[in-house]
Amino acid sequence: MSAAVMPAAAPTERVESSSGEAEIAYVSYGGEQHLPLVMSLVDAELSEPYSIFTYRYFVYLWPQLTFLAFDAKEGKCVGTVVCKMGEHRGAFRGYIAMLVVLKAYRGRGIATELVTRSIRVMMESGCEEVTLEAEVTNKGALALYGRLGFIRAKRLYRYYLNGVDAFRLKLLFPRLDLGLPPMMMGDERDDQLIDSPYL
Amino acid sequence: MDPKMDSGIERSGYYSIEEAIEDGIAPVPLSLDRTLDIQRTLDVIDHLFSCEATWHKGHTLAQTVFTCIYLMKMERISSHAVLNSFCRILRATCNAVVAVVSTARTHEEEDLFTMSFGLPLKDEGDDKCLSVLNSVEETVSRQLRACKSHALSKRKTLEGLESLQDNPDVEEGYCRALLCRLRFRKHFHHVVTCLRRPHGRGLDLARKHVASCLSELSLMLKSQEFLKSQSNITLQQGDESCTTASGCRPFGFDVSLNSRLMSAAPPRAVKILTWSDALGYFEKLLRDLDVICSLSLDPVLENVLHFIAQFQKSVPDLVPRAFLQTLLVQDGKLYGRDLFCDVISRALSLPDIIGDKEFQMNEFVVQLGQLVINLLKILCTNTAWQRRKLGKSLQDWSTISIQLELALKREFGETRNVLDHENMCMRVSKQLLVWTQEQTYWVASRFLILGFELDLYSPSEYCMVYWYMHVVFIKLIEKMQLRILASNENGSARRKGKKKKDHSKDSARDAAFSSSCLLLQCYVLLSEGLSMLLAVLRNEGKSFLLPTIFNTEQERFLQHFDLLQKARIPEHITYYSFKESAAQAHMADVMKYNFFKEIQKIIPSLKGSFASEPEKLAELRQIEQVAEHNRIALNIINSVGVGDPSLRVSFEFTHHPHFAVAVVKRS
Numbered sequence: 028m029s030a031a032v033m034p035a036a037a038p039t040e041r042v043e044s045s046s047g048e049a050e051i052a053y054v055s056y057g058g059e060q061h062l063p064l065v066m067s068l069v070d071a072e073l074s075e076p077y078s079i080f081t082y083r084y085f086v087y088l089w090p091q092l093t094f095l096a097f098d099a100k101e102g103k104c105v106g107t108v109v110c111k112m113g114e115h116r117g118a119f120r121g122y123i124a125m126l127v128v129l130k131a132y133r134g135r136g137i138a139t140e141l142v143t144r145s146i147r148v149m150m151e152s153g154c155e156e157v158t159l160e161a162e163v164t165n166k167g168a169l170a171l172y173g174r175l176g177f178i179r180a181k182r183l184y185r186y187y188l189n190g191v192d193a194f195r196l197k198l199l200f201p202r203l204d205l206g207l208p209p210m211m212m213g214d215e216r217d218d219q220l221i222d223s224p225y226l
Numbered sequence: 227m228d229p230k231m232d233s234g235i236e237r238s239g240y241y242s243i244e245e246a247i248e249d250g251i252a253p254v255p256l257s258l259d260r261t262l263d264i265q266r267t268l269d270v271i272d273h274l275f276s277c278e279a280t281w282h283k284g285h286t287l288a289q290t291v292f293t294c295i296y297l298m299k300m301e302r303i304s305s306h307a308v309l310n311s312f313c314r315i316l317r318a319t320c321n322a323v324v325a326v327v328s329t330a331r332t333h334e335e336e337d338l339f340t341m342s343f344g345l346p347l348k349d350e351g352d353d354k355c356l357s358v359l360n361s362v363e364e365t366v367s368r369q370l371r372a373c374k375s376h377a378l379s380k381r382k383t384l385e386g387l388e389s390l391q392d393n394p395d396v397e398e399g400y401c402r403a404l405l406c407r408l409r410f411r412k413h414f415h416h417v418v419t420c421l422r423r424p425h426g427r428g429l430d431l432a433r434k435h436v437a438s439c440l441s442e443l444s445l446m447l448k449s450q451e452f453l454k455s456q457s458n459i460t461l462q463q464g465d466e467s468c469t470t471a472s473g474c475r476p477f478g479f480d481v482s483l484n485s486r487l488m489s490a491a492p493p494r495a496v497k498i499l500t501w502s503d504a505l506g507y508f509e510k511l512l513r514d515l516d517v518i519c520s521l522s523l524d525p526v527l528e529n530v531l532h533f534i535a536q537f538q539k540s541v542p543d544l545v546p547r548a549f550l551q552t553l554l555v556q557d558g559k560l561y562g563r564d565l566f567c568d569v570i571s572r573a574l575s576l577p578d579i580i581g582d583k584e585f586q587m588n589e590f591v592v593q594l595g596q597l598v599i600n601l602l603k604i605l606c607t608n609t610a611w612q613r614r615k616l617g618k619s620l621q622d623w624s625t626i627s628i629q630l631e632l633a634l635k636r637e638f639g640e641t642r643n644v645l646d647h648e649n650m651c652m653r654v655s656k657q658l659l660v661w662t663q664e665q666t667y668w669v670a671s672r673f674l675i676l677g678f679e680l681d682l683y684s685p686s687e688y689c690m691v692y693w694y695m696h697v698v699f700i701k702l703i704e705k706m707q708l709r710i711l712a713s714n715e716n717g718s719a720r721r722k723g724k725k726k727k728d729h730s731k732d733s734a735r736d737a738a739f740s741s742s743c744l745l746l747q748c749y750v751l752l753s754e755g756l757s758m759l760l761a762v763l764r765n766e767g768k769s770f771l772l773p774t775i776f777n778t779e780q781e782r783f784l785q786h787f788d789l790l791q792k793a794r795i796p797e798h799i800t801y802y803s804f805k806e807s808a809a810q811a812h813m814a815d816v817m818k819y820n821f822f823k824e825i826q827k828i829i830p831s832l833k834g835s836f837a838s839e840p841e842k843l844a845e846l847r848q849i850e851q852v853a854e855h856n857r858i859a860l861n862i863i864n865s866v867g868v869g870d871p872s873l874r875v876s877f878e879f880t881h882h883p884h885f886a887v888a889v890v891k892r893s
Contacts, residue, residue: 146776163681173684176777178785182610182680185284185335192610194682199781 049098051105051137053144056086056093064095064104065125072127075187085109085124091148092121094141096128105132108141112154121149123159126168139171146175150200157198162191172196243298243483252295252478254302256309260391264400266477267309268453270296271407272470272501273479274316279504280496281320282511282545286341288484289496291320295478298346308390308404311362315355315411321347322418323545330548330603333611339544345484356415363408366390370401399452403471406445413438417515421549425562426523433519436512443509446471469498507543514546521553523561527573527598530554531668534605536841539883544608551606555599566595574657575713585654590630594662597622601669613676616669617789623666624793630659657712664705670698670795678884683786685877686772688886689760690783693804694790696753701796703746710739741835745842748825748832748849752885755821755856756877759863759888761811763875766868779805813868822857825849851881859888866892 054061066082086093089111096106106128112121123145128138149157160183161168169179177196186193240246256266274294281290296303296313303310324347328340351358369388376394390400416435420428453472454462462473470476481496499507517537524530537550556562560569567586571579579585586592597619604615638652674695677683683691763769772779783801784791791800829850836842859875866873872893877886 143775150776174773175775176773176782178687178782179682179684180785181614182682183335184608184610190284197785198776199785201777201781 049100049132051132051135051140052097052099053140054095054097056090056095058090061093061095062086065093065107065109068104068107068127068129069109069125072129073125077125082109085111091152092145094144096132096137096141098132105129106137106141108138108145110145110149112149112152118155119153121146121152121154121157123157126159133167139174142171142175146198155200155202157200159196160186160193161196162187163194164191169194169196172198240480240483243295246295246480246483247299247302251480252299252302254296254309255306256477260389261393261396261400264308264391264404265453265456265472265474267306268400268403268407269470269472269474269476270294270309270478271312271404272472273476273498274313275407275508276469276499276501276504278316278320279507280499281339282507282543283499284336284338284544285496286338287320287324287345287347288341288343289481290498291316292345292484293479293481295480295483298483300346300349307362307365308408311355311359312408312411314349314352315359315415317347317349318352318355319411319415319418321352322415322422326418326422326552327544327548330551330606332544332548333607336544336608356412359408359412363405363412366401366405366408370398370405373398373401396452396456399449399456402445403449403453406442406449410439410442410446413442417512421515421518421553424556426521426553429519429521429523433516436516436519439512440509443505443512447505467500469501469504471501511543511546514540514542515549518546518550518553521550523563525560525564525569525572527569530560530602531605534602535672538605538609538612541609547606547608551603554602554606558599560602566598567591569598570594570658570661574654574661574709576654576657579654590626590633590658593626594658597626598665601665609676609679613673613680613682616673616676620666620669620673620789620793620795623662623669624795627659627662627666630655630662634659653712653715657709660705660708660712664702664709666793666795667698667702667705670790671695671702673790674698675884677786678879686770687782687786688877689757689764689770689808690779690804691786692753692757692760693807694787694799696750696757697796697799698790699746699750699753703743703750706739706743706746710743737835741832744828744832744835745846748828748853749885751821751825751828752849752852752856755816755819756886756888757808758811758816758819758821759856759860760877761808762813762816762868763863765809765811766813767873767875768869769875813864816860817864820857820860822853822860825853826857829853845882848882849885852885852887855881855887859890862890863888 056065062082065086066077066079069077069082086109092108092110092112094108095104097103098105107125108123108127109125110121110123112119114120123142126138126142128141146157157177158180159172159177161172163169163182175198177198179194180197181195183193183195185191240249240251246252255263256270257263274291274297277290277293281287292298294313296309297317300310300313300317303313324340324342332339365388369390373394389397390404391397413435417432417439420432420435422428450471453470457472457474462468514537517540521533524533534550534554542550554560559565565586568581570591571582571585600619600622604612604619607615634652634655637655674691677691760770764771772782780801783804829846832846833843836846863873863875874891874893876889876891878889879886881887
């Protein structure tokens with residue numbers, strides 16, 4: 028990773044939407060007071076059932092990977108991302124467990140912002156890759172993650188309880204120790220400009 | 227506890243079967259009014275039909291077929307001839323199908339199918355189920371004949387005690403409705419039994435029963451109008467959810483009865499397929515089984531692989547796939563008949579080796595035999611699982627190739643002037659190596675192709691995928707040609723003094739090989755053409771760019787082709803090989819080489835070669851369409867100018883499942 032890493036985002040950061048819509052504030056998971064907000068969002072919007080033990084598992088062990096988005100004016104929680112990371116078959120891997128944005132707030136890049144923050148923390152923590160599952164019919168999620176560099180690594184037949192297939196999406200971070208190209212030929216390794224502000 | 231997690235929260239049923247029975251949920255007879263009784267019996271039959279289809283689609287028996295109290299407690303219905311005979315044969319058929327699928331070994335998400343914790347799937351009396359059904363069928367059939375003759379003589383009363391119910395005006399309708407359902411059950415049971423016969427001996431007979439099943443299915447559909455007209459309108463379910471022909475909800479089912487049995491199954495009640503969807507499912511199932519019945523027990527491996535690949539195109543469900551697999555591999559032999567070492571020696575075009583003990587015992591041949599068995603089994607699974615396993619198997623194929631190569635070098639090195647026998651051994655070993663490499667590339671090509679069918683590639687990745695595909699296809703052709711060359715050498719050694727008819731057999735085989743190579747050549751041209759076109763669009767048109775926020779194209783290349791790269795398929799191919807090739811793609815070159823035009827030159831002769839093979843002809847037509855559309859698209863892009871900002875190019879799979887067609891629009 029590049030040495031010029033941006034300083035970690037302040038706990039609360041306001042991002043003003045260019046279209047003049049509601050200002051969104053992004054907050055890192057701060058404690059028990061955030062848990063019911065996360066739970067009610069996920070329960071309401073996602074199809075898979077989770078118990079409270081599931082939520083606690085994620086937010087207690089990896090609070091730095093959970094982010095919430097608030098409508099600053101109304102003080103309402105409108106989106107959240109819940110993740111984990113750890114050793115998996117010899118690789119240090121991040122996993123995006125849940126990503127939700129209230130219907131009325133979709134299409135404004137809130138989900139992208141939430142996920143991007145989480146991935147950045149994973150990257151800085153030394154993860155080699157990030158993975159998640161998404162329904163094959165979830166065009167929105169597939170486009171979002173595709174734009175961030177995830178590939179569809181596998182298709183999982185009838186993965187969900189409603190019989191729908193899933194894709195396992197994976198993002199592989201660049202590795203510094205990969206074999207260098209024949210530098211003598213004058214090949215530029217970085218001719219594809221990595222132009223993200225997150226690196 | 228969250229109701230989504232614990233099915234116990236949603237109490238909609240009874241705590242035990244006895245409680246349900248006591249509450250009158252499953253009366254025997256279903257009504258004292260004989261007309262109502264037969265109506266309700268038909269509803270039970272239809273709902274069981276829908277449950278059976280739902281089970282096949284990937285749920286547990288406990289949540290589908292065995293939600294039927296009559297089926298769970300068969301001793302209660304021994305006095306009800308129709309229901310008893312029907313349930314008995316249904317249960318026997320389910321048991322047989324579970325056995326076949328268990329033998330084939332299901333995986334992961336399909337494991338639910340064979341789960342039958344403590345369910346009464348089998349009983350002593352079940353082997354007599356056919357004769358029990360036959361006697362009921364006989365009775366109803368006689369009754370139907372009597373109805374027809376009554377109708378002719380215009381008599382108003384029904385004679386004899388064998389009527390289904392008491393209203394003579396509707397007796398014929400009910401007889402017909404019941405008869406086709408009983409006959410469907412009978413023929414379906416025969417299909418399952420015949421397909422289970424070893425060595426594919428029952429295929430012809432199975433095919434006849436499949437045809438009978440299909441005609442009974444259409445009679446079942448015809449009966450719907452009558453049954454609907456007879457049923458109580460207030461009791462009818464909505465069209466979107468009705469699981470019976472009459473539209474009425476059936477007696478005798480409770481979805482939560484088995485909830486304590488099903489510890490490993492998902493907690494929610496399953497949505498049972500509608501009756502018309504169930505009809506659709508069984509129709510597809512029977513057509514897929516019909517294809518399997520057309521299996522010619524061809525001992526040539528290449529043809530077997532082709533058959534399976536073709537069969538998978540219709541996306542068959544678990545049950546037909548399991549039948550195919552158990553037919554292909556039984557007792558470690560092809561069709562339960564041919565040793566795989568003989569299958570391999572036939573593939574090497576070495577008939578003299580068939581039965582040769584030394585060849586059979588050779589460690590490589592034994593390992594290769596096992597790899598072929600695994601390959602056949604993998605090819606019969608659902609495509610999602612199949613692709614993962616094919617990818618993993620590449621390492622095994624590659625390893626054995628390397629070992630064969632090393633053994634060859636070790637044994638024969640660079641020596642010339644070898645003895646005749648050693649010469650023969652060397653030739654066999656060489657051919658074995660070439661054949662192994664060919665199979666490896668075949669597996670690799672299928673792995674890549676399936677990615678399109680599973681929608682695993684995004685448009686910005688097509689360039690690298692088609693590039694890798696063309697590389698693999700080129701190697702596949704190379705190995706195929708080496709194999710033909712080697713077998714011709716063998717052939718000429720044997721051919722001295724052979725009769726004419728053997729010559730024509732050899733030349734027929736050569737022609738088949740060369741048309742296979744030509745078809746692969748079409749694939750190479752299509753892949754290369756598409757890859758270059760996409761590279762040009764990126765280089766000069768700045769479209770189909772990959773996002774570069776967290777990673778680069780290199781990471782995506784490594785991920786997609788990780789298994790191939792690890793197995794060195796092919797060797798010396800890296801991301802940089804692709805990058806260089808793509809960077810050098812310019813419009814002028816693409817127009818100069820005009821891959822799509824080249825394909826159009828090859829196709830006419832291929833059409834002649836495939837004249838007697840409708841499936842191959844169909845694919846040729848698709849390839850022709852793809853080539854033509856892309857050739858035109860290329861011309862348009864070239865004339866407008868690839869950098870023109872008004873140009874919008876997208877890629878659609880409108881003509882061929884793996885080869886895209888460029889669609890050019892101007893905004």
